[in-house]
Amino acid sequence: MRRIAVFRALQLGDMLCVVPALRALHRAAPQARITLIGLPWAREFADRFRHYIDAFMVFPGFPGLPERIPDVAALPRFLTDARMRRFDLAIQLHGSGALSNSIVALLGARRMAGFHQADGWCPDPATFLPWGEPEHEVTRYLRLMQSLGCSGDDTALEFPFEVTDRAAVAALGPLPPERRFVCIHAGARMRSRRWPAARFGQVADGLAARGWQVVLTGSIEEQAVAAEVMAQMAAPAFDLTGRTTLGSLALLVARAGLVVSNDTAVSHLAAASGTPSVIISSGGDPLRWAPLDRARHRVLYAAAGCRPCAFEACPIGHPCALGVSAERVLDAALELCGSGPVRASEMTS
Known part of the structure; x- marks a missing residue:
């Protein structure tokens, strides 16, 4: 061939x-x-x-x-x-x-x-x-x-970086030190895949109280979602929503000590870079999309007979999203990374 x-x-x-x-x-x-x-x-x-x-x-x-x-x-x-x-x-x-x-x-x-x-x-x-x-x-x-005759069973994801990605991150201005911040990504293409923004804000505050600095990421279309997160927060945050390229977003995820996001592309970037993550799966199929490394990545979801669905917005009150509490997400994050931010050398594989 x-x-x-x-x-x-x-x-x-x-x-x-x-x-x-x-x-x-x-x-x-x-x-x-x-x-x-x-x-x-x-x-x-x-x-x-x-x-x-x-x-x-x-x-x-x-x-x-x-x-x-x-x-x-x-x-x-x-x-x-x-x-x-x-x-x-x-x-x-x-x-x-x-x-x-x-x-x-x-x-x-x-x-x-x-x-x-x-x-x-x-x-x-x-x-x-x-x-x-x-x-x-x-x-x-x-x-x-x-x-088809292709040997190998390597399931690892990857994301290659370019020199321009580092320049794009530098152009964002002063940011927290590597591994000392949590990346909060509250957006998703479909509203049915979004955990409530207010709950992301509660989790961000809980992590900030334990020493984490908070970085918000998302596309231009998700700026309103990020604004909802910040409105819920008492702690300050670096809002980079709408300011990143694909490469700079991936590099931010790789430099973060923790990612908290919906089940969206950022969760796969975290899996590719090995950054610990807590993923809230709303509407989708965790069996199909959750990171395979369950030790480094935690996927939280609530059972619902209607999932997975193809609705842009849930027509029945979004039980699969509301069934996951902010406390549950915060507990999973602390279980992954301890009571505060740690450096990569201190993380267990």
Whole structure:
């Protein structure tokens, strides 16, 4: 196989979860040219992971696929470009295959691989696995690679840094010393995935009372959420919401002594850097998305018969989020890191 396409048009956290699969693929086929097909933002992801990814194609979206509004006019040009690349293999890493298998088939690759639903189309029984029972996102796609002959079971996440990331952090101004601050990330793309901002504020105050300095992170769209957190707090905080790049955010997470966040991309950045974290899972599936290292990362959630859900906002009062108290989160943080901030050399693995 000289030319391999990988289709996964999803967000940062989803992409980080397939890094072990990409690593296994590259190690098995080091001479192959691997092209990632993803959302526009993922061009930076492909560039950062250039040790596994050789080229990038922007996916223009497709009717019925919710990740982006489809640019239907761009689809013919995209598919023509894909076919001209004459892929030997196209790997579908975009879920169960209900719609994504048809999209990958349009790329014109000589062979396809991926997952298929039990009652759905299976393009090739030799290279497609049944979607099957709930499974962790990392191990599921690593298992697919193993079925294709890629050896290895390394589930570790990673996030490579650039020199520009350090410069971007320095440009943020004076910040707390490394390992002496907690990163509080209260936002999430979907409101159903957000633990109450007021409770984040209570946890932040509890940690501040024990010597932690507090750094708030988030996107520009999450500035209102951060403002809610700060309104609840009595302690001061460094509010970096809307001011970080992808690289500087990841570096802040790596330098933090602790991360407290929703089950979102930041939780996967913490897993990639080894920074201890307490993750509150609201609406999602902890079995599928929780960090695999349960000693360094604690995932808290409340049982609810309706989870996992696909609602943007919970229509029944958000019991899965409200069922996790601020005291429970603070207790988990203190159990991980003791009564106050510690340096990396003092942390147990």
